[in-house]
Each structure stands twice: as C-alpha cells, then as structure tokens.
Amino acid sequence: xxxxxxxxxxxxxxxxxxxxxxxxxxxxxxxxxxxxxxxxxxxxxxxxxxxxxxxxxxxxxxxxxxxxxxxxxxxxxxxxxxxxxxxxxxxxxxxxxxxxxxxxxxxxxxxxxxxxxxxxxxxxxxxxxxxxxxxxxxxxxxxxxxxxxxxxxxxxxxxxxxxxxxxxxxxxxxxxxxxxxxxxxxxxxxxxxxxxxxxxxxxxxxxxxxxxxxxxxxxxxxxxxxxxxxxxxxxxxxxxxxxxxxxxxxxxxxxxxxxxxxxxxxxxxxxxxxxxxxxxxxxxxxxxxxxxxxxxxxxxxxxxxxxxxxxxxxxxxxxxxxxxx
Amino acid sequence: xxxxxxxxxxxxxxxxxxxxxxxxxxxxxxxxxxxxxxxxxxxxxxxxxxxxxxxxxxxxxxxxxxxxxxxxxxxxxxxxxxxxxxxxxxxxxxxxxxxxxxxxxxxxxxxxxxxxxxxxxxxxxxxxxxxxxxxxxxxxxxxxxxxxxxxxxxxxxxxxxxxxxxxxxxxxxxxxxxxxxxxxxxxxxxxxxxxxxxxxxxxxxxxxxxxxxxxxxxxxxxxxxxxxxxxxxxxxxxxxxxxxxxxxxxxxxxxxxxxxxxxxxxxxxxxxxxxxxxxxxxxxxxxxxxxxxxxxxxxxxxxxxxxxx
Amino acid sequence: xxxxxxxxxxxxxxxxxxxxxxxxxxxxxxxxxxxxxxxxxxxxxxxxxxxxxxxxxxxxxxxxxxxxxxxxxxxxxxxxxxxxxxxxxxxxxxxxxxxxxxxxxxxxxxxxxxxxxxxxxxxxxxxxxxxxxxxxxxxxxxxxxxxxxxxxxxxxxxxxxxxxxxxxxxxxxxxxxxxxxxxxxxxxxxxxxxxxxxxxxxxxxxxxxxxxxxxxxxxxxxxxxxxxxxxxxxxxxxxxxxxxxxxxxxxxxxxxxxxxxxxxxxxxxxxxxxxxxxxxxxxxxxxxxxxxxxxxxxxxxxxxxxxxxxxxxxxxxxxxxxxxxxxxxx
Numbered sequence: 036x037x038x039x040x041x042x043x044x045x046x047x048x049x050x051x052x053x054x055x056x057x058x059x060x061x062x063x064x065x066x067x068x069x070x071x072x073x074x075x076x077x078x079x080x081x082x083x084x085x086x087x088x089x090x091x092x093x094x095x096x097x098x099x100x101x102x103x104x105x106x107x108x109x110x111x112x113x114x115x116x117x118x119x120x121x122x123x124x125x126x127x128x129x130x131x132x133x134x135x136x137x138x139x140x141x142x143x144x145x146x147x148x149x150x151x152x153x154x155x156x157x158x159x160x161x162x163x164x165x166x167x168x169x170x171x172x173x174x175x176x177x178x179x180x181x182x183x184x185x186x187x188x189x190x191x192x193x194x195x196x197x198x199x200x201x202x203x204x205x206x207x208x209x210x211x212x213x214x215x216x217x218x219x220x221x222x223x224x225x226x227x228x229x230x231x232x233x234x235x236x237x238x239x240x241x242x243x244x245x246x247x248x249x250x251x252x253x254x255x256x257x258x259x260x261x262x263x264x265x266x267x268x269x270x271x272x273x274x275x276x277x278x279x280x281x282x283x284x285x286x287x288x289x290x291x292x293x294x295x296x297x298x299x300x301x302x303x304x305x306x307x308x309x310x311x312x313x314x315x316x317x318x319x320x321x322x323x324x325x326x327x328x329x330x331x332x333x334x335x336x337x338x339x340x341x342x343x344x345x346x347x348x349x350x351x352x353x354x355x356x357x358x359x360x
Numbered sequence: 361x362x363x364x365x366x367x368x369x370x371x372x373x374x375x376x377x378x379x380x381x382x383x384x385x386x387x388x389x390x391x392x393x394x395x396x397x398x399x400x401x402x403x404x405x406x407x408x409x410x411x412x413x414x415x416x417x418x419x420x421x422x423x424x425x426x427x428x429x430x431x432x433x434x435x436x437x438x439x440x441x442x443x444x445x446x447x448x449x450x451x452x453x454x455x456x457x458x459x460x461x462x463x464x465x466x467x468x469x470x471x472x473x474x475x476x477x478x479x480x481x482x483x484x485x486x487x488x489x490x491x492x493x494x495x496x497x498x499x500x501x502x503x504x505x506x507x508x509x510x511x512x513x514x515x516x517x518x519x520x521x522x523x524x525x526x527x528x529x530x531x532x533x534x535x536x537x538x539x540x541x542x543x544x545x546x547x548x549x550x551x552x553x554x555x556x557x558x559x560x561x562x563x564x565x566x567x568x569x570x571x572x573x574x575x576x577x578x579x580x581x582x583x584x585x586x587x588x589x590x591x592x593x594x595x596x597x598x599x600x601x602x603x604x605x606x607x608x609x610x611x612x613x614x615x616x617x618x619x620x621x622x623x624x625x626x627x628x629x630x631x632x633x634x635x636x637x638x639x640x641x642x643x644x645x646x647x648x649x650x651x652x653x654x655x656x657x658x659x660x661x662x663x664x665x666x667x668x669x
Numbered sequence: 670x671x672x673x674x675x676x677x678x679x680x681x682x683x684x685x686x687x688x689x690x691x692x693x694x695x696x697x698x699x700x701x702x703x704x705x706x707x708x709x710x711x712x713x714x715x716x717x718x719x720x721x722x723x724x725x726x727x728x729x730x731x732x733x734x735x736x737x738x739x740x741x742x743x744x745x746x747x748x749x750x751x752x753x754x755x756x757x758x759x760x761x762x763x764x765x766x767x768x769x770x771x772x773x774x775x776x777x778x779x780x781x782x783x784x785x786x787x788x789x790x791x792x793x794x795x796x797x798x799x800x801x802x803x804x805x806x807x808x809x810x811x812x813x814x815x816x817x818x819x820x821x822x823x824x825x826x827x828x829x830x831x832x833x834x835x836x837x838x839x840x841x842x843x844x845x846x847x848x849x850x851x852x853x854x855x856x857x858x859x860x861x862x863x864x865x866x867x868x869x870x871x872x873x874x875x876x877x878x879x880x881x882x883x884x885x886x887x888x889x890x891x892x893x894x895x896x897x898x899x900x901x902x903x904x905x906x907x908x909x910x911x912x913x914x915x916x917x918x919x920x921x922x923x924x925x926x927x928x929x930x931x932x933x934x935x936x937x938x939x940x941x942x943x944x945x946x947x948x949x950x951x952x953x954x955x956x957x958x959x960x961x962x963x964x965x966x967x968x969x970x971x972x973x974x975x976x977x978x979x980x981x982x983x984x985x986x987x988x989x990x991x992x993x994x995x996x997x998x999x
C-alpha cells in the first residue's frame with residue numbers, strides 16, 4: 036500500500052513539473068514576456084530595466100529555474116490590478132470556491148444516488164422514466180442559463196432567496212464559511228444547486244447504469260438464494276459494488292466542480308477564485324492568471340492522488356493485488 | 361448461466377425474413393423505434409434548417425443597422441414594431457428583433473460547434489488509430505498525454521487556451537478543437553485496440569498489406585459506431601462550452617454573436633423583469649442541446665452490441 | 670422443522686414457468702412433475718435450453734422477469750411454495766432449501782469478505798446467534814468442505830480463491846443452516862474433472878449422513894450415473910423419462926434417452942462412427958406442436974402430432990412418448 040502511494044506521489048510530482056513547464060512556456064513563448072510583468076504604459080527604458088531585473092536576457096533554462104525557485108517559495112508575481120502578491124489574492128478566495136464545490140458535491144450525492152439506484156431497480160416505473168428524462172435535461176441545460184433562470188424565478192419573481200453574493204459568514208478554524216449561518220445558507224443554496232445540477236444528472240446515470248449491471252450478476256441472485264432480506268441485498272451487496280465507480284467519478288468530477296464554479300460564481304457574484312480568474316482574463320492581469328493555473332494544477336494533482344488511493348481502498352481486488360506483487 | 365433462451369435460432373423450415381435487410385436498414389429502423397429519439401431527430405433537423413437558412417428566413421437582419429431602431433428596444437414579446445410587423449419574441453436592448461437574433465445566433469453556435477467537432481474528430485481519430493495500431497511506446501506516450509489532458513475539465517483547458525491566445529473566432533475554434541480531440545482519440549483508440557487484437561488484422565498483416573490499408577479499410581469501419589455516438593454528444597458539449605465562454609465574455613467577439621452572447625446581453629435586464637432577452641435564446645440553446653443528446657443516446661443504445669437482444 | 674420421515678421432501682406437480690418476451694412466450698418449464706424423498710438424490714438431466722435450470726430457480730421462486738411461474742404446485746414438506754409469500758420464501762431460502770449455482774467465479778460478491786458472506790447467511794435466519802459462534806460455525810463449514818486453514822480463509826476475499834475453492838465455499842454456505850433440500854445447478858461444470866470427482870463424492874456422503882435431499886441439475890450423464898438415486902430427463906421444457914437410475918440408464922425407454930446414451934463414447938466400439946441425435950434442440954420460443962422431440966426421433970409418425978402425456982407403464986417408471994421402447998424396461 037505504501038509502495039503504491041509513493042509511486043503515485045512521484046508520478047504526481049512529475050506531472051506538476053511538466054505542467055509548470057507548460058505554463059512557463061505558454062506565458063513566455065506566447066506573446067511578449069515583458070508584458071506580463073509590466074503595465075502597458077511602461078517606457079522603453081523601464082522595459083529594458085525590467086528585462087535585466089527579471090533576467091529575461093538570460094537563457095531560458097535559467098529563467099525556468101528562477102521561476103520554479105520563486106514559485107516554491109510562494110512568489111508568483113504581483114497582480115497588476117490589486118498590486119498584491121498574486122498567490123495571496125487567490126488563496127484568500129479559495130475557501131469560498133471550495134465551500135461552493137463541496138456543497139454541490141453533497142447535493143449531487145444526496146439526490147443522485149438514491150434516484151439513480153431506484154431508476155436502476157425499477158426501470159419501467161413512471162418515476163424512473165421521469166428521473167431519466169430529468170437527467171438528460173440536467174446535463175443538457177447550460178449551467179449559466181439555469182443560474183440566470185434561478186435568479187429570475189427565486190429572487191426576482193418570488194423573492195424567496197437572495198440573488199447575489201455570499202451573505203454572512205462564520206469562522207471555522209480561522210476560515211470563513213457560509214453554511215454555519217442561516218443567511219449564509221440562503222446565499223449558498225442557489226449557486227450550489229446550480230453547480231450541482233449537472234453532477235446530479237451524472238450521478239443518477241452512473242448509479243442507474245451501475246445498478247442495472249450489478250443487479251443481474253450471479254452474486255446478487257446468490258445473495259437472494261441465501262434468504263437475505265431485499266434491504267440487505269440492496270444496501271450491502273448492491274451498493275458496495277456500485278460505490279466504486281461512483282466514488283471514482285465523483286472524486287474526479289470534484290475538480291470539475293472547482294473549475295466550473297467559474298460560471299456559477301460569475302452569475303451569482305460569488306466571491307471565489309472562479310470570478311477572479313474571469314476578471315483577470317478580461318483585464319489581462321497575467322500574474323494572477325499564471326498563479327491561478329499553478330494552483331489549479333496542484334489542486335488537481337492532489338485530487339487525482341486522493342481518488343486513486345480511495346479507489347484502492349474500496350476495491351479489494353486492486354488493493355490486494357499490490358500486496359501480492 | 362446454462363439456460364439461454366434461444367431467440368435467434370430458427371427451427372429448420374421456417375421462412376426467413378424476406379427482403380433485403382442490410383445492417384444500415386436495420387440500424388435505421390431500430391433508431392426510429394424510439395418515439396422520443398425520432399422526435400428529437402426531427403427537431404434537430406428543424407434547427408439545422410434554421411441555422412443554415414437563417415439569413416433568408418429571419419424577419420429582420422438584426423446586424424444591419426439600417427433595419428434596427430433604438431425606438432423599438434426592450435419591447436415585450438408580441439409587441440408591434442414601428443413598421444407594423446410583430447416582434448414575436450420581443451426585442452433586446454438595442455431594438456433588435458429577438459427571433460431574428462436567435463436565428464443568426466443559432467447559426468453561429470451550431471456552426472462553431474459542429475466545425476470544431478468535425479476537425480477534432482478527424483484529428484483525434486487519426487491519433488487514436490495511430491496509437492492503437494503502432495502500440496508500444498507510441499501508444500503509451502499518446503495515451504499519457506490524453507490522460508493528462510482529460511484529467512483537467514474542458515472549461516479550464518478552454519480558459520487557459522483563450523487566456524493565452526486572445527480573442528477571435530479562429531482562436532475560439534482552435535481552443536474548442538484542442539479541448540475535444542482527446543475524447544475522440546481515447547474512444548477510437550479503445551475500439552481500435554479491440555479490433556487490432558482480432559484475428560483478421562493478424563491475417564491482413566500476414567498478407568503484408570500496407571499500414572494505411574489495414575488501418576483505414578479494416579480497423580476504422582469497426583470503430584465508427586462508438587465514434588458516431590461520442591461525436592454527437594461531444595458536439596453538444598462543444599456548443600454548450602462555446603455558449604458558456606461567450607457568456608463569460610471570453611468567447612466569440614461581439615461581431616459574431618452566438619446564443620451565449622445574447623444571453624449575456626440579457627443578463628443586465630433581468631433584474632428589472634425583462635426576462636425574455638435572456639430566456640428565449642436560452643431555450644433555443646437548450647432545445648438544440650437536448651435534441652442532440654437524445655439522438656446521441658438512442659444512437660448509443662442502437663449501436664451497442666452488448667445491448668442487442 | 671422436520672416432517673415425518675415418510676413424507677417426501679419435495680413433490681412437484683405440473684409446474685409451469687413461462688417467459689413472456691417481446692419475441693413470444695418461451696415455455697421453459699411446461700408441465701414438470703417429480704418427487705424427491707428424504708436423503709434422496711435426483712438427477713435432472715437435459716441439454717442446454719431444455720428448461721432444467723429454470724426448473725431449479727422456480728423451486729425457490731428466483732426466476733427473473735420476464736419469467737414467471739404460471740401454474741402447478743411445489744409441495745415442500747407439504748407446504749405449497751407457489752402460493753407462499755415472498756417473506757415466507759426468504760425464510761426458507763438458504764435455510765431449509767439451499768441452492769448452489771453453476772459458475773463459481775461470480776457467485777460470491779467480490780467486494781465482501783468470505784466471513785461476511787457466511788455470517789450474514791446465519792444471521793438472516795437466526796439473528797440472535799452471537800457473532801463468535803456464527804464465525805465458528807462458518808469455520809467448521811469451510812473445514813467440512815475441505816478448505817485448508819479455514820481461519821485465514823475466512824478473512825480473505827473471493828478473488829483470492831481458485832474456481833474449485835470458490836465452489837466449495839458456495840457449498841459450505843449452502844450447508845450452513847443444515848437445509849432439508851439442496852438444489853445444485855450444474856455445480857461442477859466449470860471445474861476440472863478431479864475437483865468434480867471430489868465434490869461428487871462429498872455430496873453423496875452428505876446426503877447419506879444427514880438425510881438432505883439433493884437435486885443435481887446437469888447435462889452430463891456420467892456425473893449423474895455415479896451419484897443419483899433417481900433420474901428425470903428433460904426435453905423442450907418437459908420431462909420425457911423418469912425412474913430409478915440404474916433402470917433408466919441400463920434400459921432406456923424414450924427415444925431421446927436412448928439417443929443420449931447411444932451417443933456416449935463408451936457405448937461405441939472403436940473405429941465406429943459416434944452416434945449423434947440428428948437435428949438441434951428446439952428453441953423454447955417455438956416448440957413444435959405435439960411431441961417436442963418428433964423432428965429428431967427415428968420412431969416418429971402421425972400419432973406424434975398430438976402431445977403425449979406422462980404414462981407409468983411400470984411402477985416407478987414414467988415416460989412421455991407414443992412409442993416407448995417398453996421391451997427394454999423390466
């Protein structure tokens with residue numbers, strides 16, 4: 036097991052290096068590198084000064100080394116717009132995005148799995164057909180448009196829920212979170228639901244497909260032949276088998292949730308990383324863009340690693356393979 | 361299990377199915393078995409028609425400034441214009457007929473989505489075939505790249521690319537192609553690998569048929585079914601992605617307004633209750649994507665050998 | 670819960686199980702009747718598609734839709750199972766009636782440990798058994814089927830076992846609650862011959878010792894010959910011949926049984942062409958009118974257009990045929 040983890044860690048670090056190289060290459064080879072760290076109004080002299088100061092006249096591998104060296108120390112440049120370290124700006128907003136993504140994940144599991152398993156067990160029932168039709172709608176609907184409609188209906192027309200922003204937050208271990216205050220919850224609900232819609236549909240389809248495949252397996256029939264109650268057959272024998280693909284996909288999709296929060300945060304003006312990156316692209320605040328990319332790469336690699344480990348814990352066939360080897 | 365209800369065996373002497381039942385015919389009849397998918401296919405046909413013939417069937421060319429009057433702006437659906445004809449779906453902030461704007465928007469959204477999809481399919485399929493055919497290190501290398509790209513969500517890849525490339529129709533299409541090729545490559549490689557290990561490929565290799573011939577005439581036809589399925593669904597994703605990017609302001613420029621941009625334009629008016637400016641383009645987008653997905657779903661069920669009776 | 674010794678464990682009367690598919694109705698079990706007494710082993714023999722597995726599943730109501738039992742009675746120790754509620758069936762399954770499946774690779778749930786899968790069988794029928802005792806009983810059952818180091822094996826997962834071992838585990842599970850009837854659906858088909866021999870031997874021993882009735886479903890006559898007391902031969906969803914094992918195998922009466930025995934390699938002399946019953950087994954969806962075997966039968970004639978009923982020409986021997994070779998029977 037530890038061998039497995041170490042191996043994956045090494046792979047992850049390798050991927051991070053490759054990605055950092057790509058980001059570095061992209062930023063420096065596409066477009067004028069001085070632009071990234073200078074304002075457009077800089078004079079020629081300032082430009083030359085910056086070039087020397089940043090070591091841009093040195094060969095690329097020295098530049099790359101410097102880039103990595105700085106990065107590891109947490110220095111990814113200063114934002115043009117905010118005049119503060121780019122990394123700091125991003126980490127400030129991370130909790131908001133993570134909270135949104137987690138809330139969406141929870142919604143996806145709570146709604147998706149029961150509906151999907153039900154649809155898989157009774158595919159002919161009216162409810163199942165409605166659920167499946169709903170799921171097609173769920174992942175066809177463009178998220179941003181649904182968000183608009185949510186605001187339209189629930190905030191403007193009905194006035195039940197607030198339309199934008201994060202509302203009050205409470206402090207949990209020094210991090211600001213929304214779900215601990217009622218006001219925060221009302222602000223969290225719509226964006227989380229909006230973000231989750233796509234994932235709920237995905238989970239429903241996964242759970243249904245998994246259920247349909249597992250339910251015909253011999254071991255399910257054998258479990259029934261042993262006289263086990265239907266409840267035990269479903270909740271123990273069936274569930275444990277479909278959890279494996281569901282958990283894996285959900286884990287990987289969590290990264291997708293963080294990425295897609297870009298849209299939801301824009302629509303609902305939720306102050307997270309996503310809104311920041313869109314604004315930065317619009318204002319060409321390149322240090323922030325670079326910093327965001329690097330952080331996202333790290334987040335993704337970590338998520339992939341966790342999912343791999345989780346998968347091997349859940350599926351004994353994988354786990355014990357390693358031990359034998 | 362030991363009991364196979366043999367529904368395909370026929371006792372000797374029973375009449376076989378008369379008439380030419382080619383695989384294509386059977387595919388078509390299987391496809392139209394589902395009423396939902398048939399309806400979706402018809403709707404999709406209608407949408408494609410609108411997209412292609414938009415300039416001729418729109419009541420107004422919304423981008424011809426001579427035809428648009430600011431006095432007509434923000435009218436509710438059903439209102440009459442200064443000249444006396446009806447704005448069926450209302451007008452937007454600049455006085456453009458929303459219905460016409462939607463037709464043109466469909467044209468652009470569909471055009472960009474389909475074009476990028478086709479190019480991505482060709483590139484991805486070629487790479488996937490190459491990976492499967494040559495195997496070994498080539499395969500590993502290509503699949504590593506595919507895996508890494510696919511582990512990042514499409515929207516992120518698109519954002520990064522657009523941040524680097526800048527604005528413009530061509531840049532969007534390039535970004536969409538780069539986002540999509542990996543899916544195609546992986547799908548094609550998967551089915552090509554299955555084919556490759558079958559004996560007829562070994563036989564063809566023994567006959568010393570050239571690489572090209574083996575790949576294109578033998579392996580490719582068998583990879584087509586999953587490719588078609590992935591193609592439809594990916595196209596739906598591409599259209600949705602482009603709309604999202606345009607909405608966010610990093611997609612198509614204002615000179616080529618896709619449905620996403622129309623929706624974005626309507627965002628500001630929503631809080632004052634003028635919902636139709638965002639609503640109708642969204643519905644058009646929705647209908648397009650849903651019909652493509654329904655058709656794709658049915659295609660998958662029909663082409664999947666495992667689900668065959 | 671034991672009935673008096675004279676009552677047969679299982680009496681099946683005119684069982685019918687049909688599958689209602691889009692392509693038509695498949696009459697997988699079309700009027701099957703047999704009796705199995707205490708401690709008796711019955712071989713249910715037939716080729717693929719004869720309806721024998723479906724018969725087995727029908728006995729404990731595990732036929733999947735679109736199949737359902739449409740008629741007949743299944744009297745288990747006097748109680749009719751066809752009319753029993755699902756709850757009652759759950760009480761009986763794995764407890765008084767156990768089943769062993771054909772493919773050991775997929776019978777056990779791959780993500781649950783062996784002890785979990787065994788202990789849950791005990792607890793399903795007697796929740797009050799303390800965990801430790803359930804464990805002990807499981808361990809003993811594993812030992813009984815010849816699995817070495819049962820303590821370690823209990824904590825293992827199915828994929829760590831070979832096919833033969835997994836089947837033994839399945840048998841152990843079947844034995845856990847000391848059932849009165851075991852239905853074994855081709856349990857040794859997927860295993861190699863030496864394992865098969867061992868399992869057969871142990872099965873026989875078990876029935877003699879505990880009085881458990883056993884229905885052994887198979888297509889392999891050789892297996893049945895050494896093991897069973899009585900044999901029922903199935904064709905096209907119906908039983909075509911029934912009787913004591915030696916009687917039927919030495920003196921077959923139905924043309925199909927004769928054909929089957931004739932095609933066993935041992936019966937032929939060297940150099941002679943192997944006998945083969947001509948034609949193919951009919952699809953259960955399109956069974957011919959009248960006798961199901963008539964298309965392949967050397968003795969068929971106009972009379973066979975009508976459906977033959979079961980006759981009992983000699984006590985204990987039954988046959989469904991218009992032209993049985995009665996001179997062969999005693």
